Amino acid sequence: MTKENKKYNYLIVGGGMAADQAVAGIRSIDKGGTIGIISADIDEPYARPALSKKLWVDPDFHDEDIDFHTAQKYNAEITLATRVIKIIPEKHIVKTDKGEEYAYDKLLLATGSEAKALKGESSERVVALRSKQDYLKIRKFSGKGKHVIVVGNGYIGSEIAVGLIQSDTKVSLVITGDRIFDKKFPIFLSEKYEQKYLAAGIKIYHNSKASGYELVGDGVKVQLNDGTVLQGAGLVLGIGAFTDYSLASAAGLEVDEHGVVVDEQLKTTATDIWAAGDIISYPDQILSRQSAGHVRHAINSGLFVGKQMAGETGIYDYTPVFYSWVFDINWEAFGNVNSGLKMYAEKLGDEQYIVYYFDKNILAGVLSWSSDVNLGHLKGILKKQPTVEELNKVVKLEAVE
Structure with a gap:
């Protein structure tokens, strides 16, 4: 059988964390079905969050430690550096940019997102951080007291700036807001957050955008x-990501x-086609139909969908949690966490808070700040959609801005 006519019982388009967990889900039920993965990445699936977190702050953790070894572990075949450019659902076939065709019994789309970039000359010194190879490029122009410019006020920008400053690198951080995460956190928390950056020596440029390089x-x-x-010696971009739905459309x-x-x-x-991770519009059991570009959603939806493809029946009931940790601060949140909403804080202890976000007086989101409160408990509160008055009968709330 030629490669152009290769057929799999399960074919996965995408090579990220959702794909890895989908394979795990399939193998938990079907031990013998053939599994193929087609990935645009040049590396097999790996733990993506470590690229901006643990790899920079744990000297005993190395880039090879993030590899999942998906193909070997689960007896799957993976084709790297290859993009699927066309799906023909009625024939159960996909076509790639290499001119190859792959047939399938069941197909999963888990293509994730791609990092946004600035227009300019391509260079190893300008990186929109998304992949393992991007991380390795940053390693080459950082450290040894070099100066690196980071642009972005989201997860990637805020985390990689902290990773770099803790890896013998001078850092300038360019953000669009008044403070780091000022669009998510109340003022008193975003000020606490930013103070950690300033104390570490990070130079912050507020209300600024990079117009070019x-x-x-x-x-x-x-x-x-x-x-x-x-x-500086290099430029790291964390200015968001975009998701391309054109293949499915x-x-x-x-x-x-x-x-x-x-x-x-x-x-x-479409018959015999599933999807998971960043690219899906799904009916969240608490928040209604939405998308979620968070790693825990990729992991949970991937594992769930793999089991579904292999014959299990169920309902995807995971409400995604998005999170970050920098220095000695960790936070987790779900729902609509927007500082433009009415916010009320519950103080739990020294530097520990729960912030509740209300939209039209109905609870819409929850932020857990360096607390050990069970997230299942907080999700249960969110699911009930209490008013401010109702929640204030249970916990002591203080209005914050």
Whole structure:
């Protein structure tokens, strides 16, 4: 059988954490079915969060430690550095950019997201952090007291800035807001957060955007929108991600404003095709239909959908938690965590808080700040959708801005 006519019982498009867990889910039920993975990455599945977190702060943790060894562990075949460019659902076939065709009995779409970048000359010194190879590029131009410019006020930008400053690197952090995460946290918490950065020596440029960059010598020069020019050994971008639904849309699958539409079993509108992770528009059991670009959602939806593909029946009932930890602060949140909403804080102890976010007087989101409160308990509160008055009867709330 030629590679162009290769057929699998289960074919997975995408090579991230959702794909790894999907294979684990399949193998927990079907020990012998053939599994194929087609990934645009040049590395097999790995723990992506470590790229901006643990790899920078744990000297005993190395880049090879993040590898899952998915193909070997679960007896699957993986094709790397390859993109699927067309799906033909009625024939149960996909076509790749290498001119190959793969047939399947059941197909999973788990293509994830791609990092946004700035326009400019391509260089190893300018990295929109997303992949393991991106991490290795940053390692080359950081450390030894070098200066690295980080642009972005989200998870990647805020985390990699901390990782770099703790890895013998001078850091300039460019953010669009008044404070780090000012669009999520109340003022008193975003101020606490930012103070940790300043105390560590990170130089922060507020209310700024990178309008462009140019390569100079063995470094990078970055222009900010207010005319400020920064120069460093490298530039790391954490300015968000985008998800491409065109592959599914072109195949006739339903797509809405959230992504590829799936049901409670994560089935798409095409026969024998499922989807998981960042790309899906799914009916959350608490928050209604939405998308979720968070690693725990990728893991849970991947494991769930793998079992579904292998014959198990169930309902995807995981409400995603998004989280981060920097220095000695860790936080977890779910729902609509937006500082533009009405916010009330519950103080639990020294530097420990729960913040409740209300939309039209109905609880819409919860933030757990360095607390050990069970997230299942907090999700239970969110599911009940109490008003401020109702919740205040149970916990002591203080209005915050």
